[in-house]
Structures are given as structure tokens and as C-alpha cells.
Amino acid sequence: MSTSAALDDRVVLRFLATPADTAAGGRSVAAGSVMEWIDKAGYACAVGWSGAYCVTAYVGNVRHRRPIPPSSLIEVQARIIHTGRTSMHVVVTVSSADVSTRRYTPATTCVLIFVAKDADGRPAPVPPWIPVTRSDRKLADAAIERMDSRAQIKRLMLDEAYSEESAAPRTTLRFLVPPGVVNFGGKAHGGTVMRWIDEAAYACAVGWAGADPLADHAIGVYSGGIHFLAPVRIGELVEVDARIILTSPHSMHISTRVSTADPRRPDDLTLTTQCLSVFVVPDDGGVAMAVPQWQPTLPEDVRLHEHAREIVRLRETIVPLAASLTLEP
Template identity: 70%
Template sequence: MEWIDKAGYACAVGWSGSYCVTAYVGNVLHRRPIAPGSLVEAHARLIHTGRTSMHVLVTVSSADVSTREFRAATTCILIFVAKGSDGRPAAVRPWVPRSRSDKKLASVAVDHIDARATIKDLMLDDVFAGKAGARGRTLRFLVPPGVVNWGGNAHGGTVMRWIDEAAYVCAASWAGEDEAASDAVAVYSGGIHFFAPVRIGELVEINAQIVYTSTHSMHISIRVHTADPRRPDEMTLTTQCLSVFVVPDGDGGTRPVPQWTPSGDEELSLWEHARDIVQLRERIVPISASLARED
């Protein structure tokens, strides 16, 4: 997740010539795992610009060091906003698609805008209970100075890594007591909206909750809140995300996972929103890795 953000950031800064912040990351499709010791390549390309925003498509590929044959592992779209010296959004020069792939990818970026807005509204409408019992986990810590970016805040990619770690803890604990549960892996992350910066030295609280289960998958809603350590009860929502985890069975398939049945109006609302998001996501056609890398 950090590699994705770094590649996208480099692309956005290169185009805008100014400091940029991550505003959104969507449709992170983890097609296959990346083995330790692999060569990794993160390829970013601009596919759409707004007045102050840039839509960047990132493809992460990996290869065995002996063959150097790269295969795509992950693709996603990120949106960055350019910032001026006053910290306010700054206009960026428009990007004009020229090649066949440019035009097709630009069309995809525009088509995703309405679906993304709907998913964002659904996620914000969730009645996100702070205490979710066995189906939820919470991580708390102070933002360390080592993750500071050019703007003086935590890198968006670092926040994404924290989200992934919290979701993993939630998925592994829900999946069961046996050793296989520790093998839970993310196959999808989406709807990652960044609402406010995460400042160095702040208290971070990451809540991850199971909001939907299918026979073989766990859908986890994650929210990141921050606060001044002197006022820990005054939390601000900075980031939200929905991730999907499965437990591999070792034979190319996935294990069944314990099912969650909502009880009460609040839990039922969470379940219904998650189901609606799943249906919306299925309407979004994934971007093929070959198109992403086509000139």
C-alpha cells in the first residue's frame, strides 16, 4: 500500500510541480501475492485531471530475480490534490489524452466518479459502533516523526499501511483459533477517503469492524481518528476504508469463514450498507493490467 502511494505521489508532483496530498484511493485489487525477495515495479500514469486534482493509475508488478518476467499483482486509482504555498488547493494544468489507452483510461476515470461518490456517502452513513466485541479490533498509538512527509504530516501511504494492519488483526481474530487464520490476506481495499491530515505526535485510533461476511470472505470497515494527546476524547475522522479479506486453503482456493449475523437496528444498518457497497463495486469494471501498461 505504501509503494502505491509513493509511486502515485511522484507522478502527481511531477505533473503539478507542487506539493500534493492523497485524497482518495480506490479499487485496490490484489490479484496475487508478492513473494519475499521478488523484484517489484510500481508504475504510475496520469489518466484524468480536474481543476486541482489528478487521477493516477498505479500498477504494481513483481518478478522472480532470475527470470525478470514481471506480472501485475495490484492495480488501483488514486486521486491527488495539488496544494499551493498557502496550503490551499492549487490549479493544475489540464492533461489531454492522446493515445488509444489514454482515452480509454480517461473514460474509465470519469465513469468511476459517480460510483465513488455514492460509496463514500454510504460509508459515511454507517452507524459505526465504537465497541464491536469479537467482530472488531482497535489499534492506538502516537504518530512517530519518522513518517513525516514534505507537508509536515504523515504520508498517505503510511496511513494506508496502518489501515491494512488493523484490518488484518480484525480478520485474523474473526477467522478462528487455528493456525490458518493467521494466513488471512487482503484481496481488495477501496473507498479510501482522506478527510484530514494525520499530524506528527497526534494520538491515532484505528477501528476495524466486520460489517459483512460471505461464505469465504470478510468485509471490514476501517476508520482512522486522531486527536491531540492532551485532549484524547476530541477525535477527528481522518480516513475511512473498506477491505475484503480471505483465508487461503493452500490449494489455490479459500477457506470458509465464520458468518456474522447482525442483531439490532445498528448492526443491520451496517450489514445493509456493506451489501449495497458490494453490489456497487461489482458494477465497476476492473482496469486490466495490460491496458494500464499500454502506451
């Protein structure tokens, strides 16, 4: 809770999900839309606290606990749970409600890290946040506890090399960054980049599970290790490369990397963002169906397969934040 009347450490957004937010299968809101909402609320919270332009540095452990039906009422709550010298950790919880009942139920919770910037684009100091309530203290402790695991996951993901020496199921999207996604810093919103990641990962998942009549109902149930390494500028060429690196009996683990280049030098790509997503194909009752199993054979694919297993192991050490705690005063 804020210790100063001039500062507010919480933000609540409420709105109606639009048809444009619906996933390609038509049965639920796209995970990419949810991640855009998360980024918008988190950004508003970070800017409100710091009083400065901010950039998204990290989004972790986005657990989509349940699908959100199309045209639902949406509530997105964001709150500061830790500050560093120039950074802010923000927990965001997305809830939805049927229009007729208006009873909100949590669907997604995650933690984001924002960095404040000064007028010259350099990291800027932020006011320190001091936990006051019981939930403040518990969430602050959780933010600190996650730092080591997050650093390990980032290091593991950055250490892996990706090349064309792969036979993994793969989808690659290429396009120019349009002016319509510009943020206040003249670059693409972090939420927009996460939507691109979800779209490429969805296409990859559907392509792999395509023999099943319900394949186009694939949904993202987890996104993690989303590190924003460099800005995405308007007018740049973007390549969003998604490839399956691990399958379990009922899920597909997809590594997605976003790179950019000057359109005049399209092969001179710079990695800007990376993410590991998990997709499932639910049946009509919402239960994850069996998916085709992929067995890597080439050296790079075998290495990335083991890399994914290590990421899963680390992820399992991170205790999910209870939505009830994040929504507590």
C-alpha cells in the same frame, strides 16, 4: 501522454521487496506494503505533473489479484489519466517478478486522486492533461465513468454512524504518530495511513478466523472507498478501528476508520480516513477457505451489515481496469 516536453505524466519505480514488507503470516507481501508503494509512485507522478506539493484524497478499488511472494522484484508504474482544476487521477499498477527470471506479472491495479497544494496549503491549479494514445483515451474515459459510483460510495460511507453499541468482531489500535512517517507537508504519508488500515484489518480478520490453523495467513484481496478526509499530523494520537460488518462463505468484509486526537484530549477524536477491506484465508494451494459466519443482532450491526451489501452492489458496477491497458504505451 504529455503534450509538453517539460511535463512527464508517467513514473516507474523498481526495487526489491524487503523482509519488512512481508505479511505476518510470512507467505506473501502485506497488502499494506503494496498500498504504500502505490501511494509513493502515485505521489511522485502527481508531483511531477503538477510541480507542486500534493495530498492523497482518494484511493479506490485496490484489487490484489494475486499474492506477491516475499523478496520479489517489484515494478510500480503510475500514469496520469485525468485532471481536474486542482486534482489529478493516477492509475497505478504493481507488478512483481522472481529475481531469477525478471519476468514481471501484474498483481495490483488501482486509481488514486491527488490534489495539488500551494505554499499556503490551498488547492492549486494543475496543468491540464490531454489524452493522446489509444490507452490514454480509454483510461481517461474510465476515470470519468467512475466518478458517479465513487461519489455514491463516499456518501454511503460518510452517512453511516459508528458507536460502541456493537457486538461486531473488532480490533482497535492506538498509538502516537511518529516523526519517521512525515511527508513534505509535515503530515503522515497517505501510504503510511493505508498500512495502518491494513494492519488493523488483518488483526481483526485473524482474530475472527483464529480457530483455523492457517488463520494467520489471512490476506487482503480488496481495499476500496479509501477517502482521506483530514490530515494526520505528527505527534497526534491515532485510533485505527477495524470491525467486521459482513461475512460471505469465504471472505470477511472489514470497515476500518482512522481517527486522530490531541493526546491531551484523547476522547475528542476526528475522523480522518475510512476504508472497506476484504480479507480471505487461503489454503496451501492459494484457494480461499471457508470462514466463520457472523450474524449481526444489534441494530447498529444490522444496519452496517446492509450498508456493506449496498457497497458491494455498487462496487460490482465498477469494471476493473485491465492491467494490460494501464501498461500499454
